[in-house]
Each structure stands twice: as C-alpha cells, then as structure tokens.
Amino acid sequence: MIRSETGDDGAEGGGVTAERRRPGRRPGSADTRGEIVVAARKIFAEKGFDKATIRGIAREAGVDPALVHHYFDTKEGIFVAALHLPVDPSKVIPLVLEGPREEVGERVARFILTMTADPMAREPIVALVRSAMTNERVVAMIREFMTRAILERVAVGLDIPPLRMEAAFAQMFGVVLLRYVLQVEPVASVDIEELVGLLAPTIQRYLGAD
Amino acid sequence: MIRSETGDDGAEGGGVTAERRRPGRRPGSADTRGEIVVAARKIFAEKGFDKATIRGIAREAGVDPALVHHYFDTKEGIFVAALHLPVDPSKVIPLVLEGPREEVGERVARFILTMTADPMAREPIVALVRSAMTNERVVAMIREFMTRAILERVAVGLDIPPLRMEAAFAQMFGVVLLRYVLQVEPVASVDIEELVGLLAPTIQRYLGAD
Numbered sequence: 001m002i003r004s005e006t007g008d009d010g011a012e013g014g015g016v017t018a019e020r021r022r023p024g025r026r027p028g029s030a031d032t033r034g035e036i037v038v039a040a041r042k043i044f045a046e047k048g049f050d051k052a053t054i055r056g057i058a059r060e061a062g063v064d065p066a067l068v069h070h071y072f073d074t075k076e077g078i079f080v081a082a083l084h085l086p087v088d089p090s091k092v093i094p095l096v097l098e099g100p101r102e103e104v105g106e107r108v109a110r111f112i113l114t115m116t117a118d119p120m121a122r123e124p125i126v127a128l129v130r131s132a133m134t135n136e137r138v139v140a141m142i143r144e145f146m147t148r149a150i151l152e153r154v155a156v157g158l159d160i161p162p163l164r165m166e167a168a169f170a171q172m173f174g175v176v177l178l179r180y181v182l183q184v185e186p187v188a189s190v191d192i193e194e195l196v197g198l199l200a201p202t203i204q205r206y207l208g209a210d
Numbered sequence: 211m212i213r214s215e216t217g218d219d220g221a222e223g224g225g226v227t228a229e230r231r232r233p234g235r236r237p238g239s240a241d242t243r244g245e246i247v248v249a250a251r252k253i254f255a256e257k258g259f260d261k262a263t264i265r266g267i268a269r270e271a272g273v274d275p276a277l278v279h280h281y282f283d284t285k286e287g288i289f290v291a292a293l294h295l296p297v298d299p300s301k302v303i304p305l306v307l308e309g310p311r312e313e314v315g316e317r318v319a320r321f322i323l324t325m326t327a328d329p330m331a332r333e334p335i336v337a338l339v340r341s342a343m344t345n346e347r348v349v350a351m352i353r354e355f356m357t358r359a360i361l362e363r364v365a366v367g368l369d370i371p372p373l374r375m376e377a378a379f380a381q382m383f384g385v386v387l388l389r390y391v392l393q394v395e396p397v398a399s400v401d402i403e404e405l406v407g408l409l410a411p412t413i414q415r416y417l418g419a420d
Contacts, residue, residue: 132392133343133344134343139391139393151394162395162396163400163408164408166394167409169388170381170384170385171377171384171412172384173384173388174379174384174385174387175380178379178380181349183353184353184356184357184376185372187380198374199377201415202381202412202415205412206408
C-alpha cells in the first residue's frame with residue numbers, strides 16, 4: 001500500500017488516498033475518477049450494460065477494480081456517473097415506491113415531472129435519447145440499463161407484470177418528450193401539478209395493486 | 211395550355227398532362243412531382259409548417275401553384291408526401307373518430323399500433339423523430355404539423371381540451387418508441403391486441419366524453 005502523491009482528486013468525498021500499486025496500474029491521481037468515467041463510457045458503448053464489468057472498466061482505465069468499486073460502488077453507479085444521469089435508480093426507486101400503494105401513481109408522476117423540470121437533470125437524459133435515436137449500440141446500452149435498473153426493479157418491487165411498468169414508463173417518457181423536446185403546447189407550459197392530476201390516475205392504473 | 215411532352219410522370223393517377231406554361235415555369239415533366247416534393251422539403255425545413263405556403267413551394271419548384279394543388283390537394287398533403295408519412299391525418303382522423311364515443315380509446319390504440327406494425331409505415335415516422343432529436347428546425351416543423359394536423363383536429367373533433375389529446379398522444383408515442391426504437395421487452399414482442407387491452411382504457415379516459 002502506498003500513498004497517492006497527488007492526494008485528493010476533488011471529485012468525491014476526498015478519502016481516497018491509499019490504494020494498491022500493481023504492475024502497469026497507476027495510483028489514484030487528480031483525474032483517476034475522470035479516467036475511470038472515460039473508460040466506462042467506452043466499455044458500456046462497446047459491450048452494452050449487461051456485458052460490461054467493473055473488472056473490464058478497471059482494466060481499460062489501468063486501475064485496480066477495488067478503486068472503481070470505491071468511487072462508484074456498483075456497475076449502475078458507474079453508468080449513472082459516466083452518462084451524467086441525474087439520479088441513481090437504485091437509490092431513488094425505493095423512495096418513490098415507499099408509501100401508500102394507492103398513491104404510487106401520483107408519486108411517480110410528480111417525481112418524474114419534478115426531476116425533468118430541472119434542465120441540469122433533464123439534459124443528459126435528452127442527450128442519451130438523442131444518441132439512441134441514431135446509434136444501435138447506444139440503444140442496446142440504454143435498453144439493458146433501463147430494463148435492469150428501472151423496469152425490472154419497479155415491477156418486482158410492486159409485484160406487477162413488467163408490461164404494466166413499461167406502459168407507465170411510456171406514458172411519462174412520451175409526456176417528457178412532448179413537453180421538453182417537441183415543446184408542443186399546452187403540455188410544454190402547463191403547471192406540473194395540472195399534469196400530475198391528469199397523469200396520476202393513468203400511472204396508478206398500471207402500477208397500483210391488482 | 212400545352213401538352214407536356216413527357217406525358218405521365220408515373221407517380222400519380224396519370225391524368226396530369228396539361229398545365230399552363232408561364233415565363234420561367236416548366237411544364238409537367240417526368241419528375242415534376244418529385245421536384246415539387248424536393249422543393250417542399252426545403253421550404254418546410256426553412257419556414258416550418260405554419261409559414262410554408264403552396265405558392266412558396268411552387269415558386270421554389272418553378273411550377274404553377276395550381277399544379278401543386280393538383281398533385282397534393284392541400285399543404286398537409288404536400289407535407290405527408292414530402293416526409294413520406296404513411297397516412298394523411300386529415301383523411302384518417304375522421305375515420306378513427308367515427309363510431310361510438312365509448313370505444314374511441316380502443317379505436318385509437320388499435321389504429322396506431324396496427325399502422326406502426328408495418329415497417330414501411332413506421333420508418334418515415336421514426337426517421338422524422340430521429341432528425342427532430344438533433345435539429346431545431348425539424349422540431350419546429352414537426353411541432354407545427356402535429357399541432358395543426360393532428361392534436362387540434364382531434365381535440366376539436368372530440369370537444370376535449372388539447373392537453374387531454376396530448377396525454378393520449380404521449381402514451382401512444384411512448385409505447386411506439388419503447389416497442390420499435392428502444393425495443394424493450396416484453397413490450398417489443400407482445401401481441402397488438404394485448405397492448406390494445408392495456409392501453410385502450412387510458413386513451414379512453416383522455417378522449418372519452420366528460
């Protein structure tokens with residue numbers, strides 16, 4: 001074990017000063033985290049989400065897999081960071097699903113509309129959809145991530161068929177596209193709460209019990 | 211009035227052999243229709259749907275506006291031809307809205323899913339959405355066409371607020387994207403009638419009476 005000469009990289013908590021040095025592997029440096037992110041983007045684009053591994057990303061970045069784990073915890077965490085996604089589904093979904101089942105539709109609709117109202121949160125998602133429209137590899141990567149990290153997790157958490165979750169996702173996805181990408185009126189300008197009132201019963205029908 | 215030397219252009223009914231010759235305007239030729247389409251694409255992309263005119267398209271193509279009318283009837287008709295859209299909304303919407311109001315959700319869901327099941331019908335729509343994702347002018351053009359030719363027409367026809375129509379459109383648009391572009395399972399492979407059963411009550415809630 002050696003101390004990294006450069007110390008804190010400024011990007012994360014700051015506790016990352018020790019790691020194993022192995023032949024051909026560099027210690028944590030000012031941009032180790034950034035280099036892992038760059039490596040991750042390459043690996044995810046090449047292999048998709050399912051076949052990408054933390055070990056493969058570490059190899060591409062020339063660092064120890066433990067360092068990747070340290071920075072990003074899980075493969076989902078790396079994906080979220082690499083694509084600048086606004087939230088990690090594994091952390092947000094349990095919070096949204098928590099609470100009365102008869103209000104899950106309202107919670108999901110309000111969460112998605114509130115999150116996407118922030119341009120800083122929305123832009124990376126729009127950018128991802130944009131590149132998916134023209135790149136088959138990006139499509140595969142998004143499809144696998146969506147399926148594993150969002151759709152399956154919600155369907156299992158609520159004990160509903162995946163198709164119902166996909167119908168709910170399609171409703172919210174379509175609204176976000178009309179509101180922010182196509183900017184059709186009145187959906188582009190209407191108040192979030194008016195949209196929640198209109199959409200929540202739909203999402204409730206898909207995600208509610210029974 | 212003169213006869214076009216080249217006769218039928220092979221693209222339409224075949225009755226277009228006579229037209230007025232004016233200075234600087236060419237008579238109908240083997241690809242007059244194709245030239246109008248090329249001109250229309252340019253004008254729609256430059257001016258959007260609302261500000262484009264048949265007169266402006268005719269001028270760009272170097273033909274008489276009456277010839278444009280003859281081939282395409284309306285500005286919507288030219289747009290549909292220029293962008294290879296599978297159907298002209300002005301012709302299809304009345305048919306879909308006709309029939310019992312309490313089944314309009316089912317009719318709309320089945321129509322959209324059946325139409326988009328045909329790759330020849332779907333591809334131009336996907337291509338259009340694709341270019342909208344990366345080109346602001348295409349976005350404006352689609353937004354205007356959607357608003358005038360689809361959303362307003364249905365909202366007026368059914369006497370519902372436009373926002374309800376947009377919610378319905380968003381649901382179907384999202385499902386088509388998940389099914390055919392992102393190809394997420396199970397929605398990508400499931401039978402159309404199963405999807406109609408799942409989605410029709412949603413569309414009915416938005417488009418139904420009251």
